[in-house]
Amino acid sequence: MLIPTDEQIRALHERHAPTPEAFERVYTHCRAVCEAAEQLLVRAAPGVNADLVRAGCLLHDIGVYRLYGPDGRLDGSRYVSHGVLGHELLAEEGLSETLCRFCSHHTGVGLTSEDVRSQGLPVPVADYLAESPEEELVMYADKFHSKSEPPVFLTAASFAAKVRRFGPDKELRFKELVERHGEPDLAALSDSYGHRVV
Ligand SMILES: [Fe+2]
Numbered sequence: 001m002l003i004p005t006d007e008q009i010r011a012l013h014e015r016h017a018p019t020p021e022a023f024e025r026v027y028t029h030c031r032a033v034c035e036a037a038e039q040l041l042v043r044a045a046p047g048v049n050a051d052l053v054r055a056g057c058l059l060h061d062i063g064v065y066r067l068y069g070p071d072g073r074l075d076g077s078r079y080v081s082h083g084v085l086g087h088e089l090l091a092e093e094g095l096s097e098t099l100c101r102f103c104s105h106h107t108g109v110g111l112t113s114e115d116v117r118s119q120g121l122p123v124p125v126a127d128y129l130a131e132s133p134e135e136e137l138v139m140y141a142d143k144f145h146s147k148s149e150p151p152v153f154l155t156a157a158s159f160a161a162k163v164r165r166f167g168p169d170k171e172l173r174f175k176e177l178v179e180r181h182g183e184p185d186l187a188a189l190s191d192s193y194g195h196r197v198v
Helices: 006-016 020-042 048-060 062-069 076-092 096-106 113-119 133-142 156-166 168-181 186-193
Strands: none
Touching: 006 020, 006 062, 006 113, 006 156, 020 048, 020 062, 020 186, 048 096, 048 133, 062 076, 076 096, 076 133, 133 168, 156 168
């Protein structure tokens, strides 16, 4: 499988970002997630494809660009669909299914068809659960940074509190991930990005 280079991925972001601000917001987040994942990779099981994790992190949120309206504002009401939109975008660009899946399978700690049905989410009814070790790492690393205004890094405790409102099963799933992968060094990331840790 062909894994795009960092430069190719950056060019893809630049091509699809509706505004320089959107690019800055989404691409910076993707880079922060990538650095968090690279720290976690050190502890990951041998055999995890580091190049694939890197590309997955840099690509995972590219679908967010499709949520910007003509007024340059993000449509937050359909935010959950950014994963599926990113999958479609990368498929249209000719990227492999393995790469497309990083977009559609990174939301929260994983969406089940039951979640989609019971919460009436604006995505096709299906399971969107990270399956490969690479998908799991991208999905997990994503939880430690938020594209909020201003962007922030989140500790495991902060994300656990956030995910709790989606049910105790989601919080438990996140805690299992914390046990398996540990936490990235957010102080170092916070220094290099200038984003606060909350
Ligand atoms: Fe993300």
